[in-house]
Amino acid sequence: MIDIQNITVQFGTRTVLNDIEIKFNQGEMIGLVAPNGTGKSTLMNVIMNYLQPTRGKVLFNGNLSYSSKSNEVKIHQFVSMMPDQSDLYNHLSGRTHLKMYAAMWKSDPKLIDETIEALNMGHYVNKKTGTYSLGMRQRLCFAMQIVANTDIMMMDEVMNGLDPNNVEIISKILLKKKAEGKMIIIASHLLDNLEKYADRIFLFNEGKLVNTNEIIEGFSQAKIKTIRVKNMDDSVKELLKTKYPLIKQQTLVTEMTLLHLPSSEQQLLSDLTAFLVENNVMDFAFGKVTLNDLYALYYHEVV
Amino acid sequence: MRRYFVFELKQFFTSKKNIAVFALLTFAALFYAFKLAPAYDPIEKVDYDEIEARYLTRAEFLDSMFGKSLYGYHESVGHAVSMFGFLNPYDERRLQALDEGDLRKYADETSAWYYYTNVYTYRNELLAYNPRYYMEDRRFAEEEAYYAYFEQFQRYDTYKRVWYDLTIEILEQRTALQTLERLLKGPLPYILLIATLLLTIDIVTKDRRHPSVLKGFPIADWKRLLVKVFVGLIGSVFLWIPIIVGLMIVGFQFGSGNLDLPVPVYGYELIANEQGKFVHMSMGIFLFRCFLLLATWMVVIVSAVLLCSIIFRQEMFNLLVGGLLIFGDRFYASRGVGYFWNVEYFPISYVQVGNIVSKYQNFYFTSEGLHDMLGLKLLLASAAIILVLTLLISLSKRFRLIK
Numbered sequence: 001m002i003d004i005q006n007i008t009v010q011f012g013t014r015t016v017l018n019d020i021e022i023k024f025n026q027g028e029m030i031g032l033v034a035p036n037g038t039g040k041s042t043l044m045n046v047i048m049n050y051l052q053p054t055r056g057k058v059l060f061n062g063n064l065s066y067s068s069k070s071n072e073v074k075i076h077q078f079v080s081m082m083p084d085q086s087d088l089y090n091h092l093s094g095r096t097h098l099k100m101y102a103a104m105w106k107s108d109p110k111l112i113d114e115t116i117e118a119l120n121m122g123h124y125v126n127k128k129t130g131t132y133s134l135g136m137r138q139r140l141c142f143a144m145q146i147v148a149n150t151d152i153m154m155m156d157e158v159m160n161g162l163d164p165n166n167v168e169i170i171s172k173i174l175l176k177k178k179a180e181g182k183m184i185i186i187a188s189h190l191l192d193n194l195e196k197y198a199d200r201i202f203l204f205n206e207g208k209l210v211n212t213n214e215i216i217e218g219f220s221q222a223k224i225k226t227i228r229v230k231n232m233d234d235s236v237k238e239l240l241k242t243k244y245p246l247i248k249q250q251t252l253v254t255e256m257t258l259l260h261l262p263s264s265e266q267q268l269l270s271d272l273t274a275f276l277v278e279n280n281v282m283d284f285a286f287g288k289v290t291l292n293d294l295y296a297l298y299y300h301e302v303v
Numbered sequence: 304m305r306r307y308f309v310f311e312l313k314q315f316f317t318s319k320k321n322i323a324v325f326a327l328l329t330f331a332a333l334f335y336a337f338k339l340a341p342a343y344d345p346i347e348k349v350d351y352d353e354i355e356a357r358y359l360t361r362a363e364f365l366d367s368m369f370g371k372s373l374y375g376y377h378e379s380v381g382h383a384v385s386m387f388g389f390l391n392p393y394d395e396r397r398l399q400a401l402d403e404g405d406l407r408k409y410a411d412e413t414s415a416w417y418y419y420t421n422v423y424t425y426r427n428e429l430l431a432y433n434p435r436y437y438m439e440d441r442r443f444a445e446e447e448a449y450y451a452y453f454e455q456f457q458r459y460d461t462y463k464r465v466w467y468d469l470t471i472e473i474l475e476q477r478t479a480l481q482t483l484e485r486l487l488k489g490p491l492p493y494i495l496l497i498a499t500l501l502l503t504i505d506i507v508t509k510d511r512r513h514p515s516v517l518k519g520f521p522i523a524d525w526k527r528l529l530v531k532v533f534v535g536l537i538g539s540v541f542l543w544i545p546i547i548v549g550l551m552i553v554g555f556q557f558g559s560g561n562l563d564l565p566v567p568v569y570g571y572e573l574i575a576n577e578q579g580k581f582v583h584m585s586m587g588i589f590l591f592r593c594f595l596l597l598a599t600w601m602v603v604i605v606s607a608v609l610l611c612s613i614i615f616r617q618e619m620f621n622l623l624v625g626g627l628l629i630f631g632d633r634f635y636a637s638r639g640v641g642y643f644w645n646v647e648y649f650p651i652s653y654v655q656v657g658n659i660v661s662k663y664q665n666f667y668f669t670s671e672g673l674h675d676m677l678g679l680k681l682l683l684a685s686a687a688i689i690l691v692l693t694l695l696i697s698l699s700k701r702f703r704l705i706k
Contacts, residue, residue: 070523073522076520083513084515087512087514088513089513089516091317092317104521
């Protein structure tokens with residue numbers, strides 16, 4: 001378990017993390033979402049003690065903190081962060097990297113071959129990493145952390161440069177790790193994917209972590225609360241406003257209009273469907289606000 | 304820690320820069336073995352023609368003066384008659400020994416010849432040593448020749464009593480072990496220390512190129528640094544492989560020599576009683592003491608690189624500090640300076656390990672105090688201080704090995 005206690009990080013006069021207080025539990029997949037430069041990596045660096053916070057501390061398993069060098073070594077035995085693909089050793093093979101990580105964290109060597117197979121890396125893993133494409137390097141970095149097999153795994157932009165197939169493969173592996181009781185913290189811009197697999201998702205706002213459920217009640221619950229309409233005419237919007245004044249409308253920069261329903265009553269849903277069809281609106285879907293929508297809403301990308 | 308050690312070792316030996324250092328050293332060793340060693344032309348060699356020419360000239364002179372009164376001649380003629388009359392029989396017996404192939408007898412006569420020739424020649428305006436001593440850049444040619452003749456005397460004096468068969472190669476110091484002895488008294492210590500510096504110069508700073516891969520390793524910074532010291536030292540030991548290969552090639556050409564071969568050691572303390580200025584030690588002891596000193600030097604270089612790496616974090620500083628350690632004595636090294644300064648207390652006075660163990664440096668600096676054991680203590684103390692400082696810095700909570 002990670003207990004983040006009043007963490008503040010300031011660079012000069014700029015406060016990147018502002019008095020953050022939160023707990024993450026084992027067996028949880030945590031998603032961190034924010035525009036670039038708003039503190040995701042900083043938070044991970046604080047958790048790894050790569051960066052010392054201006055105030056506050058991080059507790060692991062109730063009592064272990066970065067109070068000494070020896071504690072740092074103890075913590076790093078069960079906390080790891082995915083390496084950056086640009087930091088790989090170009091003259092060493094992928095397999096050598098995997099062996100290195102398995103050896104440093106004393107994990108089961110069988111994991112190496114299992115991970116290679118799971119990630120379809122067999123055809124290139126014995127070649128030098130200098131010959132790899134971005135996607136291949138990214139998969140290797142992910143594999144390195146998987147073979148380290150620590151209880152807490154942090155990944156910054158793990159899906160970068162990956163094709164949809166590999167995104168799915170990695171997601172499945174992450175779910176498996178979560179099922180094994182690992183805590184996985186992911187910072188990502190692949191919002192659909194994150195929404196699909198993360199247990200809790202946090203946005204960053206002025207240095208604070210904000211749970212998506214606090215922004216929109218029941219965000220993580222599968223209830224029909226919204227109708228998402230693409231390219232809705234202003235005249236239809238006006239008509240809707242007149243006919244259904246309790247329905248709140250929001251139009252995002254993506255030309256997506258969200259119709260927030262006051263309830264999920266069958267009659268209301270049926271009436272609305274009829275209304276939209278009558279007004280020649282065909283491209284709409286019932287559901288809930290997606291993380292993409294939320295991201296646009298929260299970071300003020302609203303028309 | 305063992306796993307990190309293996310990882311560091313693998314990086315060390317797969318680094319392109321380090322491979323280049325080993326390749327260059329191998330090339331240099333092979334070039335030396337095939338080209339330079341066979342072309343070695345010592346000033347003091349077994350030269351039948353030279354001995355014969357000198358012998359015949361002097362014999363002719365002695366014959367011409369035989370029975371004559373020296374009255375009316377310049378006083379130097381009297382000196383010449385006396386000296387040639389004393390020395391020429393030695394040359395005669397040396398030639399006989401060579402004719403008979405009796406090198407032990409040759410050694411016996413030659414040791415005496417060097418001793419007495421030196422006594423006659425040193426600071427004698429009428430006589431000179433071998434002209435090759437008087438080269439342009441040798442202001443102290445007379446001193447050097449004086450030293451070399453006594454050294455030869457000691458060497459040949461020992462050859463009279465040795466158990467092994469003598470060869471011309473042994474007498475001319477061409478065997479593999481004697482080649483190593485010569486190299487240790489010459490450029491080899493510099494070459495090996497520079498190579499050590501080049502091998503280890505980025506042993507810490509290279510990690511900056513892979514921060515996210517390495518930073519999270521569950522191993523303390525001080526342990527990483529200690530591992531790097533060991534890896535650097537192991538790498539330095541491997542520098543001997545090309546040297547050994549080169550020496551084996553020399554051995555195939557001129558014989559390997561043996562560990563009982565004599566190495567003359569300047570006996571500074573013996574000057575007062577004029578009983579001869581040299582003693583000798585066996586080749587085995589000489590090489591052991593040289594290796595000990597050189598190995599300690601390598602520890603100093605690697606430790607210094609580590610300390611500079613964590614303080615300055617710039618390879619250029621490592622190069623600068625390493626260079627100062629290796630070549631620092633050039634700032635004060637001059638003949639006789641030991642008479643004014645206590646050069647024996649400067650660790651950097653002990654770089655030329657072969658000359659330290661054979662005590663040539665005592666002769667050069669005019670210093671009684673220079674001794675390889677003192678050098679060893681000073682260098683070990685320096686290495687210990689540098690390492691303790693490095694570890695103390697690495698234990699600081701604010702310290703980050705990889706930023």
